[in-house]
Amino acid sequence: MEMVKMTYREALKQGIREALLNDERVFLMGEDVGHYGGAFAVSKGLLQEFGAERIMDVPLSESGFVGAGIGAAMAGMKPIVEVMTVNFSLLAMDQIINNAATLLHMSGGQLNVPLVIRMGCGIGRQLAAQHSHSWEPYFAHVPGLVVLSAGTHEDARGMLLTALKSPDPVILFEYTFMLNMEKEIASDAGAMDITKAKVRRDGKDITLITYGNGVYKSLEAAEELSSQGIEVEVIDLRILRPMDEETFLASVAKTHRALVVEDAWRSGGMAAEVFSRIIEKVFFELDAPLQRLCGVEVPIPYPRHLEEASVPQSQDIVSTIRKMMGL
Amino acid sequence: MEMVKMTYREALKQGIREALLNDERVFLMGEDVGHYGGAFAVSKGLLQEFGAERIMDVPLSESGFVGAGIGAAMAGMKPIVEVMTVNFSLLAMDQIINNAATLLHMSGGQLNVPLVIRMGCGIGRQLAAQHSHSWEPYFAHVPGLVVLSAGTHEDARGMLLTALKSPDPVILFEYTFMLNMEKEIASDAGAMDITKAKVRRDGKDITLITYGNGVYKSLEAAEELSSQGIEVEVIDLRILRPMDEETFLASVAKTHRALVVEDAWRSGGMAAEVFSRIIEKVFFELDAPLQRLCGVEVPIPYPRHLEEASVPQSQDIVSTIRKMMGL
Amino acid sequence: MVFLRAEGFLGASLEWDKEWLPQIYKIHMEKRAKEKKVSPGEQERHLLYQMMLIRRFEEKSAEQYTKEKIRGFLHLYIGEEAVAVGVTQALSDEDYVLSTYREHGHALAKNMDSGAIMAEMYGKLEGCSKGRGGSMHLFDANINFYGGNAIVAGHLPMDVGMALASKKQQKNIITCCFFGEGAAAEGEFHEAMNLAALWQVPVLFVCENNLYAMGTALKYTHAMQDLEKKGGAYEIEAYAVDGMDLIAVSKAANDAVKYIKTNNRPYFLVCNTYRFRPHSMFDAELYRDKKEVEEWKKKDPIPKYQQHLINKKLLSKKQIDEMEKQIEAEIKKAVIFADEGSWEPIEDLTKFVYSGQKA
Amino acid sequence: MVFLRAEGFLGASLEWDKEWLPQIYKIHMEKRAKEKKVSPGEQERHLLYQMMLIRRFEEKSAEQYTKEKIRGFLHLYIGEEAVAVGVTQALSDEDYVLSTYREHGHALAKNMDSGAIMAEMYGKLEGCSKGRGGSMHLFDANINFYGGNAIVAGHLPMDVGMALASKKQQKNIITCCFFGEGAAAEGEFHEAMNLAALWQVPVLFVCENNLYAMGTALKYTHAMQDLEKKGGAYEIEAYAVDGMDLIAVSKAANDAVKYIKTNNRPYFLVCNTYRFRPHSMFDAELYRDKKEVEEWKKKDPIPKYQQHLINKKLLSKKQIDEMEKQIEAEIKKAVIFADEGSWEPIEDLTKFVYSGQKA
Numbered sequence A, B: 001m002e003m004v005k006m007t008y009r010e011a012l013k014q015g016i017r018e019a020l021l022n023d024e025r026v027f028l029m030g031e032d033v034g035h036y037g038g039a040f041a042v043s044k045g046l047l048q049e050f051g052a053e054r055i056m057d058v059p060l061s062e063s064g065f066v067g068a069g070i071g072a073a074m075a076g077m078k079p080i081v082e083v084m085t086v087n088f089s090l091l092a093m094d095q096i097i098n099n100a101a102t103l104l105h106m107s108g109g110q111l112n113v114p115l116v117i118r119m120g121c122g123i124g125r126q127l128a129a130q131h132s133h134s135w136e137p138y139f140a141h142v143p144g145l146v147v148l149s150a151g152t153h154e155d156a157r158g159m160l161l162t163a164l165k166s167p168d169p170v171i172l173f174e175y176t177f178m179l180n181m182e183k184e185i186a187s188d189a190g191a192m193d194i195t196k197a198k199v200r201r202d203g204k205d206i207t208l209i210t211y212g213n214g215v216y217k218s219l220e221a222a223e224e225l226s227s228q229g230i231e232v233e234v235i236d237l238r239i240l241r242p243m244d245e246e247t248f249l250a251s252v253a254k255t256h257r258a259l260v261v262e263d264a265w266r267s268g269g270m271a272a273e274v275f276s277r278i279i280e281k282v283f284f285e286l287d288a289p290l291q292r293l294c295g296v297e298v299p300i301p302y303p304r305h306l307e308e309a310s311v312p313q314s315q316d317i318v319s320t321i322r323k324m325m326g327l
Numbered sequence C, D: 001m002v003f004l005r006a007e008g009f010l011g012a013s014l015e016w017d018k019e020w021l022p023q024i025y026k027i028h029m030e031k032r033a034k035e036k037k038v039s040p041g042e043q044e045r046h047l048l049y050q051m052m053l054i055r056r057f058e059e060k061s062a063e064q065y066t067k068e069k070i071r072g073f074l075h076l077y078i079g080e081e082a083v084a085v086g087v088t089q090a091l092s093d094e095d096y097v098l099s100t101y102r103e104h105g106h107a108l109a110k111n112m113d114s115g116a117i118m119a120e121m122y123g124k125l126e127g128c129s130k131g132r133g134g135s136m137h138l139f140d141a142n143i144n145f146y147g148g149n150a151i152v153a154g155h156l157p158m159d160v161g162m163a164l165a166s167k168k169q170q171k172n173i174i175t176c177c178f179f180g181e182g183a184a185a186e187g188e189f190h191e192a193m194n195l196a197a198l199w200q201v202p203v204l205f206v207c208e209n210n211l212y213a214m215g216t217a218l219k220y221t222h223a224m225q226d227l228e229k230k231g232g233a234y235e236i237e238a239y240a241v242d243g244m245d246l247i248a249v250s251k252a253a254n255d256a257v258k259y260i261k262t263n264n265r266p267y268f269l270v271c272n273t274y275r276f277r278p279h280s281m282f283d284a285e286l287y288r289d290k291k292e293v294e295e296w297k298k299k300d301p302i303p304k305y306q307q308h309l310i311n312k313k314l315l316s317k318k319q320i321d322e323m324e325k326q327i328e329a330e331i332k333k334a335v336i337f338a339d340e341g342s343w344e345p346i347e348d349l350t351k352f353v354y355s356g357q358k359a
């Protein structure tokens, strides 16, 4: 398999481009996706390639254009709606939850909403309290939504393509922090499965469950721990709803210890749900209390040192796991 | 102590009335709180008593008037903003989270927002998928907010009064389901503490942790179980954020078993967070896996039998606890 | 013809609109003419029938509500029938219609089966939304009726999106949405109007100004109360019409549809009307005078239109009697259908959360 | 005087407004006159100084950004200085001002300390928001500057609420908020305008129409591009002014303040302007022509106003040089202040999540 180096940004862009080429019902709509080239340059050049009917710049009106995406999806199109960052999604929350997630049920199964909403998520550029949140847990709580987290370059490249096949609304989280990060991915990387979590690294001593910005940080920590003789099994949840619990339950049954790592706020984050499933399903397999490393419960501050301190770093993972292993 | 019988609705109304009498900076603002008398008749008569400056009918514009409440609070008033039901709060989510909860931090401690937002919550009147949600977990996830749940008549009567003393924004959940329910409360019932959970019933065999609509249902189940020889300790969380964990941790350390009951959707609900704290703090006290009875993960359907089936009922509690006790 | 050439989606550029649209309109009108009843007065009597059916159906619903056959919120449309009927007659069957929680009238005008509506309000499996929705959530995709939306103004953005889709797909249809004057204060109204105008999509915005949003009078809802003037803020053509007059509404709606089809732009139609009944069955009506209601009842659109047809010799007393009998029979049938309907088994509770979940 | 009688809050009924307001305005003007520099030309030179200070301060900020002293998003105001200065000169110190993420100019015009701003942009503890906010979140309650709000249009409802409070408290002040033309497409604009008009609160809405919302040109943002006409949809008095001309802006703002004070109603002022720089430091400016930028630079408000004062004999070249030196010195001081500032200890991370948390 030939490998190519590319940034996370480039991976995202290739995914969108392929989606547009695959299906003429697909169009991309969002603030500054066209003339500006995307707030984070993800869609740069696509307006020139596909024209203004397929790459639609919209006015600032999150509720309006997300709702329009829902309507267009109901009426047979396949919109990709970009909400520039998850921070602004609160303005469209009513459309996403009360309409997109609810219409199928409320109509007795008549109206499905095959819409994909992409959102930039998380910290990484010192953008402070109104631009840096990790709100995956909000969406993962909602029946009717499919919630994806692209924690690797291959998922950045390929999740969108599968998401567009979903008959139901998909929220796809992309991570601002990783945009400039370069990784190798298969040159023929394409659509990715969106039903299963993935074991990103095998290990026997402890299970580390994470997603999003946590994935590379966890793999880095696992490398370091491996050199210290601790073999960490790293699981990337990938699909936050409906959550694939089999993968991590099997791992916990093997390692008997688990740590959950996420950037989202601690109370009521994804970790709490992962804990609950472990307790309900494999309680007697546990050799030690579960632990979680989550975002500190604070609106993200601007200065770099405080921003960094507000989410778990790879060194925190290393030291927590060492403690959990009794070292 | 003299006791009087009153409905939950009347308790709410007396609380609001007392707040208006106590402090002239207090005013009530919301859709149909005035001329209509409140969507659920909670504020009936208050317009006539206090006038249009204190009881303000507002147009349908949740983001607008919640934001206006924030501004008024910043500028020295003490607004009580009513969002008719939590279902409509999604339209004001940006104001609540990105402004009310964030301004203090973002301004380096300068701007506090002493605002109380009251919301009707939960099922109970066959109002279907856009009018019946239990979204306490959304707000409980947010640093900067104080989140209260009035699961009893005395809290309906008194939480608001204490909430109005908070320098920080308070979300106060009231329950549509209970409005017509009559209970006895002390005739001099007044302001209630808003920092601690409460043991609503002592018991030695199992800890039942709940809030909101779960409280009376749980007490009813506990009564029945008591007649069967099982003594359930019922804890009403009351404050969903910042959560008082001491109270339930102490109880679990005593009973070694716990069940959490709530109407909110299961994945990522409050139960998951309660589980997590128990696991982190008193894991070795547990004699059995924790269990939770939560709302079924479905937009609430209209027909009564399906509506009832979508949240835990007192009989479900009874049978779950019997199973947990090995009966 | 130009538009036959554009087979796939999205193929054509925006330029074709101008030459193409008048043709579309012509074809549309021919199609409508065929759909319409053709013998003299037939179409008129059909519209009267629809108004009367809505009225009686709603009265029966209120009755069923007091019998506790129907629960939850029930919002009656009585008094506003000329709006639903007058607007819908201007639409073709393929046009999309979206409405609010006060939508029985729109659903009936769009020819939704009255039995399926009644069964829905009972919460029966045979209801148009399989009983999941109840009175506030009538849906029937087969007749292009898209709810039944109970978040005030929440359907307006969707509406624009459906019209955007139909434009991209070069379907020659319009999307029509009904909403109250209260809804026009929501930010969604502003955003939807602006998007529709920017994208030049075929949307007919119908604001039913019945002077109250629950108990909040127009003057407490809008600083500027000539609602049609709001069109100007978005460069949207707008018109206000007497919503108690079927003929006026029909004409205004026909003009609006013609405008939309020939200009491929949205249109904002304000229908000034009044609800004779409380906001919902939970409303004590503290906020308005009984006298005001009585005054408005004098403008009842149904007797007014009956009289008009009688004057025009298009209707006889006997025909009215016949209609009433027919309506009585239809409603009776609907009630029986609902009564005999079945309850969804509790095991199916989580059906319809995701597509393709266990049936 | 009537308004002295009303000591507590909320005591008086709404009726007093009419007789009371002209008096308030008179008192306000007397107070403003006292605040203003009094010797001939002093006030004018002060305004020029403010514009020049903003310009140089922003240039220095850009420089510090490339040195990575400032991080995150940095939105420069260069080109738009006449708006902040012209509007703010019409306000009193007690008036509330709210702005966006592009707020350095408004903060400086409101007399925020330039050292505190620079330190904030560095993220230092000595910054006006203790370094928590950075460039987008300048706050200083002492001078009634309430941010520094980075959710587009998110501050508009708050703005109305602050004005509501001041009205209830019978404080004789107005609330002024700045926002871009892009923000006016958000639902919050619609809701805030309507609420302000309904409640008749003293708000000055200042829309800075710089023709772009990031890279989205006005014509893609608004179907109706004469933004001042949107006032009519809410019965709000509105006016559009050349935002590149300090004299015109000042006059328009004075008129607006007078209107607000005498009518106790909101006012909508559109300032047509242009940003000479990219949207933020992350912007490649693909969406506009260099030529367009050059054309607008010819309308630079600073040389224009300098020339005006020179013509009027209120300003000499020498005075300009002196000002430049003074500004250089002020900015140097600000940079030193920021450089010498301290970092907040990590242990204090969760400070300011709730009031009264550990200091």
Ligand SMILES: Cc1ncc(C[n+]2csc(CCOP(=O)(O)OP(=O)(O)O)c2C)c(N)n1
Residues within 6 Å of the ligand: B031, B060, B062, B084, B088, B091, C102, C150, C151, C152, C153, C179, C180, C181, C182, C183, C184, C208, C210, C212, C213, C214, C279
């Ligand atoms: C977003 C939202 N806020 C509040 C409500 C509660 N509510 C239901 S109908 C209504 C009044 C709507 O008035 P209007 O738009 O004029 O329609 P009408 O009922 O008069 O037909 C209100 C406040 C709601 N359903 N949705």
Ligand SMILES: Cc1ncc(C[n+]2csc(CCOP(=O)(O)OP(=O)(O)O)c2C)c(N)n1
Residues within 6 Å of the ligand: A031, A060, A062, A084, A088, A091, D102, D150, D151, D152, D153, D179, D180, D181, D182, D183, D184, D208, D210, D212, D213, D214, D279
């Ligand atoms: C609700 C929201 N959506 C999107 C953004 C991203 N964003 C920041 S500034 C901006 C453009 C705003 O344009 P305008 O209101 O005209 O102000 P200007 O920057 O031109 O001064 C956008 C889209 C945001 N901060 N908030």
Ligand SMILES: [Mg+2]
Residues within 6 Å of the ligand: C180, C181, C182, C208, C209, C210, C211, C212, C213, C214
């Ligand atoms: Mg109405």
Ligand SMILES: [Mg+2]
Residues within 6 Å of the ligand: D180, D181, D182, D208, D209, D210, D211, D212, D213, D214
């Ligand atoms: Mg702009």
